[in-house]
Amino acid sequence: MAALKFARSGLILALASGITLTSNLALADTEKAVFAGGCFWCMEEAFDKIEGVTKTTSGYTGGTTENPTYKEVGGGNTQHAEALEVEYDTDIVDYNDLLYVFWRNIDPFVENRQFCDSGSEYRSALFPLDDAQREAAEASKVAVAEHFGEPIATEINAPATFYPAEEYHQDYHNKNPVRYRLYKNGCGRPDRLEEIWGDEAAPGEVPDA
Template sequence: MRRLIGRFLLGLSLLAAPGLANGQTEPANAEAVAIFAGGCFWCVEADFDKVSGVLSTTSGYIGGSVPNPTYQQVSAGGTGHAEAVRIVYDPSRVSYEGLLKVFWHNIDPLTANAQFCDVGSQYRSAIFYLDPRQKQLAEDSKTAVEQRFAPRRIATEIAPAGEFYPAEEYHQDYYRKHELKYEFYRWNCGRDARLKEVWGDEAGTPKES
């Protein structure tokens, strides 16, 4: 009887825990997860690794129809996936709203199916939400961006997070493993110049968030 009662109480606790039934938005250790797509995942990873409260970042693929896609498949544009980054963060140090602010200030929301020099739907900007609260906060933030840039259209997608596939190991922490190549790519792609053009002094990742 005690064992049955224990299982019943455990089931109730899991039902009450936010996000556990949908991608474990709030894992048991009080960490949380966000998923953003903003063009080249090397750059998105580098941007969010600078944010205080972010614990880890993983480059990968999401939003497509092909299981276990490879970089070659995704970069060819035939799988429907976007290059994205899965962010694990400490919500006691940085909020989801704070991450959204960093996200917007590190993308070009005015360009559809491309980011900077990378063109194709695999480089689209998107917020992949893991629960209703994230969806609402993402929509609210997009509304604020739409008001700022009206009447221009905001191309950034808001979509439910499906299966996230980590990218190949050589893509993880690329900006650290190949610092010079990464810096040249980012400069040559015109990412920071365009961010400055779109967002002015708000562009980029703040030192403290």
Template sequence: MNPVRSISAALAGAALVMGAAAFVPHASSAPIPARGAAARDTAVFAGGCFWSMEKAFEHVPGVVSAVSGYAGGSVANPSYEQVGSGRTGHAESVQVVFDPARTSYDKLLDVYWHNIDPISANGQICDHGPEYRSIVFFRNAGQRRAAEASKAVVQRHFTRPVTTEIDAATPFYAAEEYHQDFAERNPDHYNAYRRGCGRDARLHELWGDAAGGSH
């Protein structure tokens, strides 16, 4: 668990202690039904810090919501501390609900790749450990084909192997309330973390002008 992130999360959590104490993570393999939900789809990505992954997707046209959480593990309803121990098998992830009439899964994959370091093993940028590994969780055969095809394209961009996993979706557990919309609600803490991590510099080194940014 990154100590800078832990301090930032603790400060934000203290400010939201009443809401966070009442929040209970829940498993989800699909978004909560809503009006027009039949025309919506879901994607789940792990790309290191879920604060950064959520921020990368939440303003993409056609994205309905981006929720920080945990996926890929074997323990039900894990806490941030449990996941941070590296013993639950989860990776920090983001569940993205989108409108296929306004954006596509392929577009989301493009956003994803340009906001991660796909050749980093066992972590992302300054965050190290299995909970920060990069994974595309596919929910059906179409998503699997798209993910594998996009990974092949990304591999041609690098001489080192792309380490991002392509795995079948597992239950997704929403993270604690104080992690949701962290970058929007705590810009000073988040921006200090992002600068200290060197995320933008590394993304630019990898992707040049196509790199994802801090939006």
């Protein structure tokens, strides 16, 4: 956080003095991660709150249909899950931090559903994109299972092509805040997350190292 503030301050001072400067933010080392946690509107809101997340994209992955539509995925025949692609600045947040956020925004005990939404398209799953992410994902699942002493239904899948969802789904929680809140609360998501995770439910930040 201090490094980010320093970069911003340096840029402002340079601009004020007429010096041309390439922002350190433009040189950030970014990586991607893909998570499925039920409704992608809700997952997008959750990760948008996290410092170091530079971009989120709602979409579909894990299935066989190329360039699926929302209607096709909702029909349950594409094998795709609603998912979120997260781009993040590795100088600020890492994959383990994102895993912390992921778990605390899902119900890890149910199969092929999340909250009021049922069907394989709403399954919870991790899609690690390389060996390091897979190792971290598997370790995190073991840790969650040990914490609760119960089997975890969340899948760890092979990486697959990620297809962005239609534009009207992107940033839905900001574009349609009233409808979004009605859906989210009506679906029982906040209450169930609090029941499972207590004070750690749906964190707006990652814990200090």
